[in-house]
Amino acid sequence: MTVVSLVTLGSGVRRTLSAGRDPVLERTLLAGFVAGIVPGIILSTIIEPWILGVALGPVFGLLYGLGFGPSTGSYLDHAVSAAAMSVPAWLLVHVIGLPLVHSRQPEWGLEGSTALAPTLVGWTVAGTLVGLLLVAASSVLEVRYGRVSRKPRQPAIETRIVILGGGFAGLTVAKRLEKRFGPDPTVQFTLVSETNAILFTPLLAEVAAGGLEPTHVTTPLRTSLKRTEVLMGTAVDVDLEEGYVVLDTDDDCPVDGRSTDIPANETRSIGDSASRDLVPYDHLVVALGSVADYKGLEGVREFAFDFKTLADAMAIRNHVIGCFERAERTADPATRERLLTFVIAGAGFAGAEFAGALNDFVRGTLIHYPTISSADVEVVVVHSRDRIMPELSDTLAAYALERMRDRGVRFELETYLETADRRTGVVSLSTGKSIGTETLVWTAGNRPNPFVELLGVPAERPGAITVDASLSVPGYDGVWAAGDCAAVPDPETGTRSPPTAEHATRAGTVLADNIYASVTGGSVSELDYRSPGSLAVVGYQTACAELWGRQFSGLLAWVLWRLVYLSKLPGTDRKIRVLVSWLIELVFPREFVQTMGERRRPPEEQ
Amino acid sequence: MIGGSAGLLGVLWLIGIGQGRVYWLPLGVLYGIVVTVVIGSRATDPGRGLIWGLGTGVLAWVLSVGTFLSLSSLLGFVELTTVDTHVPTLIRILLGLGAPVGLAVGLWQTRRTDGPLEPIDPVRALFAGGIAGVVGGWGFSIWMADVGMFPLVAELVGTTSPGLGRLVHFLIAVFIGVTFGLLFQRDARGHGSSMTWGLAYGLFWWLLGGLTLFPFFLGSTVTWTGAAVSGQLGSFVGHAVYGILLGVLYSIVDRTWLTLFYESDPLNRSVTAPGITVLQRTGWGLLASLVGGLIFGGIMWTTGDLVAVAELVGQPSPTVGFLVHIAISAIIGVTYGQLYCYESWTVGSGVAWGFLYGLIWWFVGALTLFPALLGAPLAWSGTAMAAAFPSLIGHLAYGGATGGVFYLLERRQRKWGRLHPRFTDRERDRRRTAGTPAPAAWLFILGLGMFVLVVVL
Structure with missing residues (x-):
């Protein structure tokens, strides 16, 4: 009782x-x-x-x-x-x-x-x-x-928060907002993303190299979020005065023939399917990430594979397998050499890790192609500086370079890629050297998503949105930015934080907290994140790590790398799948099934 | 018509085993008709009918005894104002009227085709019920072997061989398990409710099997007096523990079956992965158990039982005992969260499930595991149960508080459901609503259990 x-x-x-x-x-x-x-x-x-x-x-x-x-x-x-x-x-x-x-x-x-x-x-x-x-x-x-009833109250939505981008920063903002606001029905969250899943980019190289299955490193946004409305689409315009974003409808002529112009006083519901191309907001979070920057180099855009999305990784994997299949049966030595030469432009984290993974993959696949020897295969990394992976200390970078060279990767340091010709299959370097290849992967430069230029807000070179330490855009109430498209000040150095998943995640958390504070009348906080260090894997059971000032390399660093990224991979089921794949890899050969046709034909057939 | 006939047959059966009178026949018919009208809309299958029949049986007995006691008191017949003289009537009502009328109404209602009654999967019921029956029977058999019951059981087939007695015991256990599956597949939705239904079914079989059919088939006189019942208290706890094991095992096998052959189907997958809900329930159960544990701890402090608890870790100190008690409370609270999620539809029903869970742990913990861990004999005797009575109050208080707080924590999460139809749909599919026989099971278990303890012991 x-x-x-x-x-x-x-x-x-x-x-x-x-x-x-x-x-x-x-x-x-x-x-x-x-x-x-x-x-x-x-x-x-x-x-x-x-x-x-x-x-x-x-x-x-x-x-x-x-x-x-x-x-x-x-x-x-x-x-x-x-x-x-x-x-x-x-x-x-x-x-x-x-x-x-x-x-x-x-x-x-x-x-x-x-x-x-x-x-x-x-x-x-x-x-x-x-x-x-x-x-x-x-x-x-x-x-x-008379009857009384406690009808479920459906209070009007008072605050609309729109997040552009479903990457690390965007997803973190959405998840954090859900946590902070809980089931508060007066706040509505909408996330606009070009894909319906978040890609765990640290493991992308393993997908391209056949170590992991594509779906294992991606998590659907809809299962990651509880109450955020997910709209798959591309933001093509924004009106900061009226407070709405225009999405690409994928349809030049809307079915109902309506114009995309909306009156200033009109508010449209996100749930109204007829007007889902217009998304009004009270707070706008721009977290659109970056795109490849070819720096205007001739022929590179047409020739090179990007290395940013799951589709890129799958295309590279299928292409590389196709190269081996064609090299196996071709009698022309020059064609064979081009097919078996793989060029990677850039040796930052992404380029170096990908080069290491690709090198393992192509050399591990050789055993199934009896007419191709190890000497026939070449993985070439073209890098503009005298050392690779500038995020690491000199010692570790030198270690990584040495280990990769030992495993068969060739480096062209202090060298720029100048032109690329898809038709002839030749890339030209600043040293005057030319390399015949069928495969060029571009990791040498990124720039913020071009959409940020539409915002008309202050931006730093090369176009990243200027934000203050609270992640808000100065002078624009309710506009926030984080991730690769924002110039987030590093609290330690005062310079721009590196465009990594780790920094995007931390910034996303602070940003969401600050939106919550703005809506509820609290005080905003500043980003004060200092990275514990960096981890990079450059080959099978070979990695280098710098954590809290301590350096690790070799097998121990490789184990650390796998443990850290396994723990950060979203979703328990994904963790288990990746772990199982890694265990299987210990005793079984890597997968080299070509799952779809190559995206382009060899030059001589065009 | 159906209910009246069942009531008539029930009284005839009572007469057959020497527990009825011919002039009760009209009363049986009347009882059957009234109960059919009362439970008709709820007893939509035999299992539901049985539980409603037993619950309303306890209610009918309480009302009749209450009336009798009041009249006796008013008329000055002080010697008639004791309850123990009415124990045979309770069993007569339950076995001769409540159970047969409930089963008959349920059977009749099953024939109706206008209700959305989901079909029973007999293979699943037989498989899960059979396995659960064997395991539950094994738990019961430990005590039976200790007290030398198997030769007595073997007499049912004309021998005194303990081995044959054990075989007969397991055959009966499997039969009860299989019928449990067939009767309660629709209502034993989660582990917690299945355990509760198992306990109710175990107690029902104590009345039907232990007190009635067993002596009947051995050629003895069936006696349901307080003294006779008091001699069967070991069997009472045994049947209760058997029922609890039966229910929880049935549910585990049944849920595994559903997971492997139904829920793994992409067409039937749920939105949220099970891992997430397990973590949520664990947290809520832990928090809720702290409230219940503190209340129970206070009672144990008053009764001086904390020192005995401390002996589990070899440190006879009240403080250590309290810490051990809180740790045990937390573990049991976590299990409550896993077992009773989605079972409550109001805070009161959460408290009621909690009471039942507390009672279950009194049977399993205080009377069985606790003495076993201390190296003492099982406390399945009248004396030991009497000594453990204060602990029963503590267990009930613990369970009620844990169940109520757990429901409130669970309800907080449901606010998410208001934001999106997919949450609302999932919630509606999983949550037990009013109208199931749960209240009847509570009353049958709590009422019968408490009256047996305070009247018969």
């Missing part, structure tokens, strides 16, 4: 306080009180002093009504439920409570309780009546005063 009292009273009071006047609660309390009057008379015959029994009836009725609610069942349900609840009530009142009232020890012992058996019958009878009378009283009140 105490338990019921505390829990139900607590619940009732909380509901009342939080919701103000609650007609259902009032009706329940009244019905419960009335329902307990007659049972109280019965209890008065078994309880001393009798007035206590009279009082306990309504209390029991009230608590039972609060706990079960008169509208949740029939006469039978409530008669039986209340009779069942009267048994513990008897224990509380007759076995424990009344002896205490009479300054005696509770009747813990069975002998004392046995003597009270007739009162248990009385309590059960009273309980049954409470259940029956509760429904009856509730029905009478309903007939007399």
Whole structure:
């Protein structure tokens, strides 16, 4: 009974306080009180002093009504439920409570309780009546005063938060907002993404190299988010004055023929399918990431594979396998050389890791192509600086370079790629050297998504949105940015934070917290994140890591790399799948099935 | 008509085993008709009918005894104001009227085709019920072997061989398990409710098997007096533990079956992965158990039981006992979260499930595991149960608080459902609503259990 009292009273009071006047609660309390009057008379015959029994009836009725609610069942349900609840009530009142009232020890012992058996019958009878009378009283009140109901309140949406981009920054912002706002129905979140999944880019090289399956490193946005509305599309315009984003409808002529112009005073619901191309907002988060920057180099855009998306990784994998298949049967030595030469432009983290993974893949695949020897295959990395991976210390970068060279990767350092000719299959370098190849992968430069130029907000070179330490765009209330498309100041150096998933994630968290603070009237905080270090894998069981000032290399760093990224991979099921793939890789060959046709034909056939 | 006939047959059966009178026949018919009207809309299959029949049976007995006691008191017949003299009537009502009328109404209602009654999968019921019956029977058999019951059981087939007695015991256990599956497949939705239904079914079989059919087939007189029932208290706890094991095992096998052959189908997959909900329930159960554990801890402090708890870790100190108690409470709270999620539809029903879970742990923990861990004999005797009575109050308080708080925490999560129809749909599919026989199961278990304890012991 105490338990019921505390829990139900607590619940009732909380509901009342939080919701103000609650007609259902009032009706329940009244019905419960009335329902307990007659049972109280019965209890008065078994309880001393009798007035206590009279009082306990309504209390029991009230608590039972609060706990079960008169509208949740029939006469039978409530008669039986209340009779069942009267048994513990008897224990509380007759076995424990009344002896205490009479300054005696509770009747813990069975002998004392046995003597009270007739009162248990009385309590059960009273309980049954409470259940029956509760429904009856509730029905009478309903007939007399009409039906009351606690309709689910659907308060108007007061704040719309639109997130452009479903990468690390965008998804982190959405998840964090969901956590901070909880189920608050006055706030609506919308995430616009060009893909329906987040790609875990640190493992992309393994996908391209056949170590992992594509779906294992991607997680659908819809399963990652609880209440955020996910719209798959591309933002093509924005009106910062009116506060709406225009999405590419993938349809030049809308079915209903409406213009995409909206009146200034019109607000359209996101749920209205006819107007899903116009997304109004109160807070806009720009987290669109970056795109490849070919720096205007001749022929590169046409020739090179990008290495940013899952489709890129799959295309590279299929292309490389196709190159081997064609090299196996071609008799022309020059064609064969081009097919078996793989050029990677850029040796930052992405380029170096990809080169290491690709080198492992192509050399590991050789055994299945008897006419191709290891000497026939060449993986070439063209890099503009004198050392690779500038994010790492000199020592580790030198270690990585040495290990990759040992494993067969050729480096062209302090060298620029100048032109690329897809038709002839030749890339020209700044040193005057030319390399015949069918495969050029571009990782040498990125720039913020071109959409940021449409915003017309201050930007730093090369076009990244200027944000302050709170991730807001100065001078534009309600506009925020994070990730690769934003120039997020590094609290340590004051320069722009590196465009990594780790920094995007941290910035996304702070950004969401600051939106929450803005909406709820709190104070915003500044990003104060210092990276614990960097990890890079450059070959099978070969990696280098720099964590909290300590350097690791070789197998230990490789294990660390896998553990860290496995822990950060979103989704338990993905973690398990990747772990299983890595375990399988220990004892079985890598997959080299060509899952789709190559995206282009060899030059001589064009 | 159906109910009246079942009531008539029930009374005839009572007369057949020497527990009825011919002039009760009209009463049986009347009872059957009234109960059919009362539970007709709820008893939509035999299992539901049985539970409603048993629940309303307890209710009918309480109302009749209450009336009798009141009249006796008013008329000055003080010697008639004891409850123990009415124990045979309780069993008569339950076995002769409640069960047959409920089963008959349920069977009749099954024939109706206007309700959305999902079909029973008999293979699943037989498989899961059979396995659960064997395991539950094994739990019961430990005590039976200790007290030398098997030769007595073997007498059912005309021998005194303990081995044959064990075989007969397991055959009966499997039969009960299989019928459990067939009767309650629709209602035993989760592990918690299945365990509760198992407990109710175990107690029903104590009445039908232990107190009635067993002596009947051995050629003895069937006696349901307080003294006779008091001699069967070991069997009472045994049947309760058997029922609990049966219910939980049935549910585990049944849920595994559903997971492998139904829910793994892409057409039937749920939105949220099970791993997420397990973590949520664990957290809620843990928080809720702290409230229940503190209340129970206070009771144990008053009764001086904390020292005994501390002996589990070899440190007879009340403080250590309290810490051990809180740790055990947390573990049981976590299991409550896993077992009873989606079972409550109001805070009161959450408290009620909690009471039942507390009672279950009194049977399993205080009367069985606790003495076993301390190297003592199982507390399945009247004396030991009487000594453990304060602990029963503590277990009930613990369960009620844990169940209520758990429901409130669970309800917070449901606010998400208001934001999106997919959450609402999932919630509706999984959550138990009012109208199932759950209240009848609570009343049958709590009412029968408490009356047996305080009247018969």
